Amino acid sequence: MTKPIPDTEPTPAHGPPTARTGYRWELLVLLWLAFFLNQADRQIFSVVLPLIRRDLGLSDAELGLIASALVWTYGLLVPVAGFLGDRFSRRNILGFCLLFWSVATLFTGFCATLLQFVLLRGVATGGGEAFYAPSANALLGERYPEKRAFVLSIHQTAVYFGIILSGLIAGYVGEHYGWQRAFYLFGGFGILLAAVFFSRIPKDIRASVADSQTLADVGRTARVIVRKPTVVLLTLGFGCMVFVNVGYLTWMPSFLVDKFGLSLTDAGFSSLFYHHLGAFLGVLSGARIADHYARINPRSRLVVQSAGLLLGAPFIYWMSQADSQPLTYAALFGFGMFRGWYDSNIVASLYEVVPDRMRSSAYGLMLACAFLIGASAPYLLGVLKPTLGLSTGLASLSACYVLGSGLLGLASFVYFQRDREA
Incomplete structure (x- = not known):
């Protein structure tokens, strides 16, 4: 052996x-x-x-x-x-x-x-x-x-x-x-x-x-991480993405059942398959693009993420407003494709501005904040459902992608170089 x-x-x-x-x-x-x-x-x-x-x-x-x-x-x-x-x-x-x-x-x-x-x-x-x-x-x-x-x-x-x-x-x-x-x-x-x-x-x-490590050591590590504006903005952008993702995963099967009369089995499969097929292709292509341009300028990873959220936003809106199943599935695929661009550099972008000794800690804090932000999405969409309707609620998620894209753009062009050298 x-x-x-x-x-x-x-x-x-x-x-x-x-x-x-x-x-x-x-x-x-x-x-x-x-x-x-x-x-x-x-x-x-x-x-x-x-x-x-x-x-x-x-x-x-x-x-x-x-x-x-x-x-x-x-x-x-x-x-x-x-x-x-x-x-x-x-x-x-x-x-x-x-x-x-x-x-x-x-x-x-x-x-x-x-x-x-x-x-x-x-x-x-x-x-x-x-x-x-x-x-x-x-x-x-x-x-x-x-x-x-x-x-x-x-x-x-x-x-x-x-x-x-x-x-x-x-x-x-x-x-x-x-x-x-x-x-x-x-x-x-x-x-x-x-x-x-x-x-x-x-x-x-x-x-x-x-x-x-004492609690003081842990506290010092946390302070170093949160004092980097790039890390804070990456975390908020991640929170925007998780908010959209959790809301979509929770309500999309019900949306397809209500709108197109699908069975629970068909709705469950269709709501996941087309989106994640696009995400699979997007995460690989986004990584290749980011790795290529990051050799010249490391901030390219954040730019790819920002572009992914911005380009994905119209597909979220289209997903909720399309009048036919094929158009809805096409929108799900596009939404997933550009979500994959974002996913491809979640960790790699963070590691560009965080020292090796703190990388696991930084990612842990980033995940915690994002999940605590995203956990409220199903509840808020449920509150809006009786008054505005699920279609409008899902469409509004596109605004979160636009907000996340802006936060990442701000990080990449204003704070990234300084935080990377610090």
């Missing part, structure tokens, strides 16, 4: 650049699978929700509480995950959080009461998933400095596959074998993947140099 190569980044003085190629791609593949499960495990509950309601008799309010518990737990813990990712072995953090949320997902299949669902699906699954993204993106950013946006974009495609395939697989398993087995299947696969991850990926050097 081939032993994995030690987890240290070589320089030309220590050996040929190709010596680590196998391990670097192995790391990306394993993290892609982990991120796939990170997103899939989050979606299972929504897919089999009607079956849980029927079998256990939970009310809509109780089911909403279970869903909210995951979002709020994630948002509150992800900054903690970011700070820990800058101080301890990222390999250990990733392996243990994958194992933790997978065990929680598996045991969710045994739930029979509201409290059990809140604790296992909401707090445990959400808490475990919160520790993944900051360490994973920081680790990939370190290992692929010259292809950072492209590699992080490949990693980002796991979001789209996780959302779409979990809907198909969990829906089929739940319909034919019971909703419990959907949780058993995904949780069991995650436990197996965690075992492979620990056996193939060696402990990174950060574990041997991590020191005990």
Whole structure:
């Protein structure tokens, strides 16, 4: 059995650049699978929700509480995950959080009461998933400095596959074998993947140099991050994007049912597939464009993100106002395509202005703020639905994309150079 190569980044003085190629791609593949499960495990509950309601008799309010518990737990813990990712072995953090949320997902299949669902699906699954993204993106950013946006974009495609395939697989398993087995299947696969991850990926050097950080140290790190206007504007722009995304994911299936009379199955598939197909193509093309121009001017990453939001805004409006299914699906595709441009550089843009020692912390804070902002979108659209209508509510999301584009443009042309040199 081939032993994995030690987890240290070589320089030309220590050996040929190709010596680590196998391990670097192995790391990306394993993290892609982990991120796939990170997103899939989050979606299972929504897919089999009607079956849980029927079998256990939970009310809509109780089911909403279970869903909210995951979002709020994630948002509150992800900054903690970011700070820990800058101080301890990222390999250990990733392996243990994958194992933790997978065990929680598996045991969710045994739930029979509201409290059990809140604790296992909401707090445990959400808490475990919160520790993944900051360490994973920081680790990939370190290992692929010259292809950072492209590699992080490949990693980002796991979001789209996780959302779409979990809907198909969990829906089929739940319909034919019971909703419990959907949780058993995904949780069991995650436990197996965690075992492979620990056996193939060696402990990174950060574990041997991590020191005990006081609360004062953490506070100083946070102050350095928030004093960079570029980071603040990137975070607010991310919040605009998450607000739109959460609102779209929550209400688009119902919109298609109400407007075109689709079944729940058809509406669920159509609302996700066309958008995420466009996002998959957009995230790869956006990364290539950004990596090419960033060699000349690093602010190009922010410009690509800003352009993605600005060009995506008309498609959001068109998506909600189109009179036919084909035009709606075309708008969903365009919306996804330019959303992918934005996604391709979320992490890479942040890393341009944040020191390596703070990258995981900065991304954790960014995620927390964005998720706490975005969590209100479903509620606000629900409030507007009886008076203005869902079509108008969805159309108004385009304004958030325009606002986000302006914030990123301001960051790129006013503050970026100064913050990058600081």
